[in-house]
Amino acid sequence: MGVENSMSTDQLKQEILRLKKEKKAVILAHYYQQGPIQDIADHIGDSLALARYAATLDDARIVVLCGVHFMGETAKLLCPDKKVLVPDADAGCSLADSCPADSFAEFIKEHPGHTVVSYVNTSVGVKALTDILVTSGNARRIIDAMPEDSKIIFGPDRNLGNYINSVTGRNMVLWDGACHVHEKFSVEKILELKKTHPEAKILVHPECKRAVVLLADKVGSTAALLDFARESEASEFIVATESGILHQMRKDCPGKTFIPAPPDDATTCGCNDCGYMKLNTLEKLYACLRDETPEITVDPELAEAARRPIERMLEMS
Ligand code: 13P
């Protein structure tokens, strides 16, 4: 057991802040991280915002990406001269795993003449096969900007792909992947909740199934859902995305009520946790800053090809 496991939360926070300064480190955290990690981060955001921050961190020597592995890889691609750390190297992503690069390469071969658009939740190998990357925050805008007669492959999320097809009128060919957290929200249980909270607005991430998206008052990335909650005059919201976002919603909107949408298999609670995101803890954040590990590395042969579609995305968004 490391010394970090016997430290109090306050001691951990103090040490993290001290090490951060001493080592010229910047902490970036996704909205799905545990509350204390969001609270200590220099910047919190959705995947798009985190990529943007990573692209502009001139003074830092170390970037600690509190999120999942592909987010660390994106940061490393955007700042190759910096040391990029993640608190837990096992923080993967079921959606990225649903699209192995060799199978995706076959899929591309089966659809000659198509532009390859990939969601950022992918491995470096898939990014290297991609023409342009998108996040849930800019996918619609980027697809809308492409010529109307473009033939497009979209991977790996069939739910986001279906949603973008429905709002843009495109007919993108979809890779059949999904996120295990977003796939499991229950239409019936959301409708039951709506009976007891008739005024509640339903906020839905586009990684959810179409039947859930159809119930939404607002569909959007984590940042877009948070903005909607801040600006809305409603006082109650049913939230169909990973539970970490509730921390920021409750913090930013005191007096408003946020109810997690129940998943299909919920018994007594509405815990919509992404087990990968929740692997990161304050203890591991402290240890990773202290020991400067686990470090994200990217295969140099793939790095250049993988960086190009990210840069294209940032130019277009
Ligand atoms: P955002 O693009 O909203 O940050 O979503 C990332 C993600 O992993 C959703 O599951």
Ligand code: SF4
């Ligand atoms: Fe991946 Fe889903 Fe977790 Fe997001 S919530 S990181 S898509 S497994």
